[in-house]
Amino acid sequence: MDKLEIEGGVRLCGEVSVSGAKNAALPVMAASILGPGENIISNVPRLRDISTMGKLLAHLGMGYHQEGNEVTLQSKDITSIEAPYDYVKTMRASVLVLGPLLARAGEAKVSLPGGCAIGARPINLHIMGLEKMGAEITLTEGYIHARSKKLKGAVVYFDIPTVTGTENLMMAATLADGETVLGNAACEPEVVDLADALISMGADIQGAGTSTIRIKGVSSLKPLRYRIIPDRIETGTFICAAAITGGEVRIVNCDEGLIEAIISKLGETGAEIRHDSDSLYVKCPSCLKSEDIKTMPYPGFPTDMQAQFMALMTVAEGTSLITENIFENRFMHVAEMRRMGANIRVEGATATVKGVKTLKGAPVMATDLRASASLVIAALAAQGTTVIDRVYHIDRGYQGIEEKLRLLGARVRRVSL
Numbered sequence: 001m002d003k004l005e006i007e008g009g010v011r012l013c014g015e016v017s018v019s020g021a022k023n024a025a026l027p028v029m030a031a032s033i034l035g036p037g038e039n040i041i042s043n044v045p046r047l048r049d050i051s052t053m054g055k056l057l058a059h060l061g062m063g064y065h066q067e068g069n070e071v072t073l074q075s076k077d078i079t080s081i082e083a084p085y086d087y088v089k090t091m092r093a094s095v096l097v098l099g100p101l102l103a104r105a106g107e108a109k110v111s112l113p114g115g116c117a118i119g120a121r122p123i124n125l126h127i128m129g130l131e132k133m134g135a136e137i138t139l140t141e142g143y144i145h146a147r148s149k150k151l152k153g154a155v156v157y158f159d160i161p162t163v164t165g166t167e168n169l170m171m172a173a174t175l176a177d178g179e180t181v182l183g184n185a186a187c188e189p190e191v192v193d194l195a196d197a198l199i200s201m202g203a204d205i206q207g208a209g210t211s212t213i214r215i216k217g218v219s220s221l222k223p224l225r226y227r228i229i230p231d232r233i234e235t236g237t238f239i240c241a242a243a244i245t246g247g248e249v250r251i252v253n254c255d256e257g258l259i260e261a262i263i264s265k266l267g268e269t270g271a272e273i274r275h276d277s278d279s280l281y282v283k284c285p286s287c288l289k290s291e292d293i294k295t296m297p298y299p300g301f302p303t304d305m306q307a308q309f310m311a312l313m314t315v316a317e318g319t320s321l322i323t324e325n326i327f328e329n330r331f332m333h334v335a336e337m338r339r340m341g342a343n344i345r346v347e348g349a350t351a352t353v354k355g356v357k358t359l360k361g362a363p364v365m366a367t368d369l370r371a372s373a374s375l376v377i378a379a380l381a382a383q384g385t386t387v388i389d390r391v392y393h394i395d396r397g398y399q400g401i402e403e404k405l406r407l408l409g410a411r412v413r414r415v416s417l
Ligand code: EPU
Pocket: 023, 026, 093, 119, 120, 121, 122, 123, 124, 125, 126, 127, 160, 161, 162, 163, 164, 165, 186, 190, 303, 304, 326, 327, 328, 369, 370, 397
């Protein structure tokens, strides 16, 4: 298992380029099930999760090929309707094939995802929505088995806005009979990107990016030619990495419009962030002020940036209250940061972070994707060397993280055992 060795204390300077958004690319890849023929998707990051989705689609009978940042998916024939446990246990987003498979093949059998490091993460709302659209769903031997000759448009109201739930139903509804209305839908930019991709295939979708999405079913869709949006969470992660080292960094190929909550919060801590066309310039003082955050669905502060922001707060001046409202167990990084000398107390959904003068390098363990990014950020500011174990988590969501950090001057080394 690879480890990352980081010697802290270097001020990050220079330019870094952001990759395409993993959480937009995954549903867009699943959408290619709906457009028989050759689907070409560009600006796809080279990541473990992307190749897992590619292999799953290949298992369904599709051709899958990634060359650089372009993915080609040949979906002329679908020969299997089953997403086996081996894929779903590696990556929960495998559940995104449920809606499009059902819409195209009239049947889908998808392993039910279990709990994960950050919470129970049920998919009851995906199932409820598909049932409203007329699917007959049974749960047997750990699999969701959904059947429907032709899905019917329906009004589906989500009790909680769910990102992949909204995406699954939006894809299912594109080929349904009549109109589907998704209420209290997720407004995340990745949902909008999927809607734009589906519209480019001939789907009739209105309202993506608002809490009410209307989809009028069409008889068929054509294959995709689509470019994925920049990764807003990777952008935010580099802003935090620059900030914790008091650095001066230009972040290119990003979209500042997607990260207003992050920019605004970082601005309040004292970081200077300016933008022009597709780049952000970040310049930070040696010590930032503490600020409180509460994670919220978009456009609120994203849960996927909570751990990275917490890393920043461990060495900020004052006390910060960090409240996690989306996932019930997303503080796994706290124990690891404490091993580096951070002063953090957790009570229920809120962590109280008292800034300390300095963190100290230590051996730590990555527990999930964003937690591992937060440990990298903490390590960049720590005195001495931090060794982060289980970095396969970070490889799921950050393309070439150590090369990108090294370009900014960080002393990072991957140790392969
Ligand atoms: N929820 C339910 N029932 C459902 C679906 C969701 O109760 O049927 C609850 C969840 O347990 C959670 C809340 O609703 O408390 C929101 O979860 P959501 O469904 O929006 O999460 P997701 O779609 O499984 C996506 C991202 C996550 C990101 C969340 C929240 C992808 C592939 N994953 O997950 O990304 O944290 O939205 O923004 O898009 C990551 O990239 O590290 C990551 C975990």
